[in-house]
Amino acid sequence: AGEDIGKVKGGNIDVHPSEKALIVHYEVEATILGEMGDPMLGERKECQKIIRLKSLNANTDITSLARKVVEECKLIHPSKLNENSWLPNANPKLFDYIANINDMDEYIELLYEDIPDKVRGSALILQLARNPDNLEELLLNETALGALARVLREDWKQSVELATNIIYIFFCFSSFSQFHGLITHYKIGALCMNIIDHELKRHELWQEELSKKKKADILLEWHLNHPENQTLRKDYEKTFKKYQGLVVKQEQLLRVALYLLLNLAEDTRTELKMRNKNIVHMLVKALDRDNFELLILVVSFLKKLSIFMENKNDMVEMDIVEKLVKMIPCEHEDLLNITLRLLLNLSFDTGLRNKMVQVGLLPKLTALLGNDNYKQIAMCVLYHISMDDRFKSMFAYTDCIPQLMKMLFECSDERIDLELISFCINLAANKRNVQLICEGNGLKMLMKRALKFKDPLLMKMIRNISQHDGPTKNLFIDYVGDLAAQISNDEEEEFVIECLGTLANLTIPDLDWELVLKEYKLVPYLKDKLKPGAAEDDLVLEVVIMIGTVSMDDSCAALLAKSGIIPALIELLNAQQEDDEFVCQIIYVFYQMVFHQATRDVIIKETQAPAYLIDLMHDKNNEIRKVCDNTLDIIAEYDEEWAKKIQSEKFRWHNSQWLEMVESRQMDESEQYLYGDDRIEPYIHEGDILERPDLFYNSDGLIASEGAISPDFFNDYHLQNGDVVGQHSFPGSLGMDGFGQPVGILGRPATAYGFRPDEPYYYGYGS
Secondary structure: OOOEEEEEEEEEEEEOOOOOEEEEEEEEEEEEEOOOOOEEEEEEEEEEEEEEOOOOOOOOOHHHHHHHHHHHOOOOOHHHHHOOOOOOOOOHHHHHOOOOHHHHHHHHHHOOOOHHHHHHHHHHHHHHHOOHHHHHHHHHOHHHHHHHHHHHHHHOOOOHHHHHHHHHHHHHHHOOHHHHHHHHHOOHHHHHHHHHHHHHHHHHHHHHHHHHHHHHHHHHHOOOOOOOHHHHHHHHHHHHHHHHHHHHHHHHHHHHHHHHHHHHOOOHHHHHHHHHOOHHHHHHHHOOOOOHHHHHHHHHHHHHHOOOHHHHHHHHHOOHHHHHHHHOOOOOHHHHHHHHHHHHHHOOOHHHHHHHHHOOHHHHHHHHHHOOOOHHHHHHHHHHHHOOHHHHHHHHHOOHHHHHHHHHHHOOOOOOOHHHHHHHHHHOOOHHHHHHHOOOOHHHHHHHHHHHHOOHHHHHHHHHHHOOOOHHHHHHHHHHHHHHOOOOOOOOHHHHHHHHHHHHOOOOOOOOHHHHHHHOOHHHHHHHHOOOOOOOHHHHHHHHHHHHHHOOOHHHHHHHHHOOHHHHHHHHHHHOOOOHHHHHHHHHHHHHHOOOHHHHHHHHHOOOHHHHHHHHOOOOOHHHHHHHHHHHHHHHHHOHHHHHHHHHHHHHHHHHHHHHHHHHHOOOHHHHHHOHHHOOOOOOOHHHHHHOHHHOEEOOEEOOOOOOOEOOEEOOEEOOOOOEEOOEEOOOOOOEOOOOOEOOOOOOOOOOOOOOOOOOOOOOOOO
16 A cells, blocks of 8 residues: 555636635645555546635725735635736626636627626626736637727717726737737727716816805805705715715726726827827826825826926926825825826926925925935935025925935945935035035035045035035135145046045135145146146146136245246147137136236246237137236236237227128118217227327226226125125235235136036936
8 A cells, every 4th residue: 555645736716606706726636656656546636615705895905805815725826916917906896797708709799788788798708808818819709899899989978887897808908019909990099088088077077066065065054044954965965975986986997098098108109199189188187086096097107108398298287296296295105106206207397396396395305305215216306406506595494404414424335326416416506505514524524435435426515515605615624635635646537626626616815725735746737737638628627727726826826837837828728729618717827827926927928828818808708708808907007018919909809890880781871870879989090099088097007998907996896605895905016815815806717617606507417
C-alpha cells in the first residue's frame, strides 16, 4: 500500500443563477504512490464551492468585497483581484443574471424588446464583455455590436441604466488599443460626448429646481405658523432625496463614458476631435461634483489634455484654478496627488501662476511640504511660482523657508535634490527671504556644506544671498578667505564661477581687497583667464566683474594696472565687441579706474581705452551708453586733448542725426511750420564753439550734459537696492569714501548671469 497525495487547482468563478452568490470551480487531483514512491493510480475530480454574498446591494463597495472574498476563500488566487482592475465598479444588479457566451442570440433578441428587456439584455452582454477572454468572440458578432450601437443611439435618453450598460460594453473594448477602430466605426465616442453634454445640462436643471425649493423653504421658515411650511419642507426633502438618487446613477454613466473617451484619447487625432467638441469645458464643469472616483477621472483627463496649449487656454476660460483650489488639500490621497500634478502642468503659464497666488494656493501648497507623499510635486509648483519676482516676497510670510532649510540640512547625499535647490536659489533672490535664510547659523551651515561638497548649485544660492545690501552682506566677511581659496584651476569651473560671483558681490567698506588679492595670489589667475581661449565665456565674464569690484579700491586698481590687466581687457573688448554683456562690464572697469589717480593716467595716456569709449558712446544698448558717457565725462575733465575729441564726436553725431531727419522727410518750405519748437536744430560747427556758452568750461570743469556725472558735483541717484544718496560736494578733484570708492558713482551694471533682485531670473531645473 502506498500514500495518498492530493492537489487542488483553482478554476473559473461564475455568478450564481438565482442567489447572491459566487460559484468557485476547482479541481482535485488524487494520486496513490507505490512502496517505492512512484505514482501508481491517479484520479481527477471537478468540484464547486458556493460563496454567498448576503451583504451585496446597490451601495456595496465591490473592490472591498472582492478583497474580503479572496482573503477568506483560499481556492481563489489573489491575482484574480487584478484581472478587472482596469474596469470601473460593476453595477451590483449584474449579479442578478448569469451570462453564457453560447446564449448571445437570446441576449440580442432582448435588445429588440421594450426598455426593461433591453436593460437586461445589455447587462448580460456586459457580463460577458467584462471578461477579456470574450472580447475577440464578441468582436466577430457584428449583429450584437450593431444592435448595441443602435439601441444606444436611439434609446439612451430613455434609461440611464441602459446607456451605462452599453457604454460600459464598449469601454471594455476601449481598454485595448487594437479595438479602437471598432469604437470609431460605430461612432461611440461622438455619441458619448453628446450624452455627457446632455447629462451635465440636466444636472444644472436639477440644481436650479432644488435651489428654488430650498429658497421657498427658507422663506417660509420666517413664518413658523404658515400652513404651507410643513408641506414645502416635505416637498423639498422628497425632491432632494430624488436628486441624490439621480446623481448617483448619472455619475456612474458619466464615469464610464469619460473612461471610454480617456482611452480613445491616446490617439492625438481623436483627442483633437474631442477638443473641437468642447471636451475641456465639459470636464471643467464636472469638477463641481463631489464624487471622488469621478473627480479623479476628470482631473486625470484634464491633466492629459493640459500639455497642449489650446486645451490649456480653454481651461483658462473656464477658471479652472478656482475650481481646483477646493481640492487642496482633500482627504482622498489619489485625488490630491493627481490635482497637484494638473496644477504643475498649468503652472508653466504665467497668468495661471498669478491666479494660483490670487486664490490663496501659496500657503496651502506650503503646508503640503511637510507630507512626504506630496512634498516633491508641491515643491515643483511652488518653484514655478517663485520664478516671478512679484511673488518671491510672499514666501516670507509662510513657514516655507524654515521647512526648506530643514530639508537642506537633513539631506544626506552630496548633491541636493534638483527641485529643492532650484527652489531655494529662486527664493534667495529676495532680500526679505534672505534675512530668514540667514537667521541663526543659516549662512554658516550653507557655507560649510557648499565648501565641503563643492556644490555649484548650493554656491549659486549663496551667491544670490550675497547680492543684497544690509546686514546679510556683512556676514560674508568671515568667509572671504574661504571663497578666495576656491579660485584656482584645480576646482570645478562651475563651482569657481559661483565663488567668483559671490566675491564680486561683496562691496563691503571694511574689506581689504588688496590683502585678499596678494594672499591668495588672485591677480595672476584673473589675468590668465582674460587671455583669448583661456576659459569659457561664463568664467571670463565673472573675472571681469570681479576686477570691477576690486577696482573700487585705489590700491587694488593700481595693483591690477601694474600687472598689465588693462591691455588684456582692451583685447577682450575687441574680441567680444558683439556681446553687450562683456562690453558693459569691461567699460565699467574703465569707469572705476579713471577715478583713481594711480590708474587714470594709465587709462588716458597709455591705452586706447578712450577711443573705444568714443566709439561706444552711441551704442544701441542704453546701459552701455550710460556707463560710457559718464566715463568719458571724467576723462574730458582731466585731458584737454581727449575733451576736444569727445566734444567733436558729440557734434558730429548730433549733426548727422539732424541731416538724416532732413533727408528722410525731404522737408520743403511748405512743411517747415509743422516742426515747431520740437524740431532738431543742427549743432554749430565746432569751429564756432564760442557761440555755444552752454559748452564752456566753468571754473570747476566741463559742465556735464544732461544725465552725465560731474566729478565735483553729483545729482541724486538711486542705488540698485533702492537706497538713495543725496547730492555731494567733494574736496579736491574727486570725493572718496572710506572704501576708496568715489561717492555717488553708478552702481555696477546688472548682468544676465550675476543678476539683480529686480530682474527675473531662475535656475531651470531639469534643463
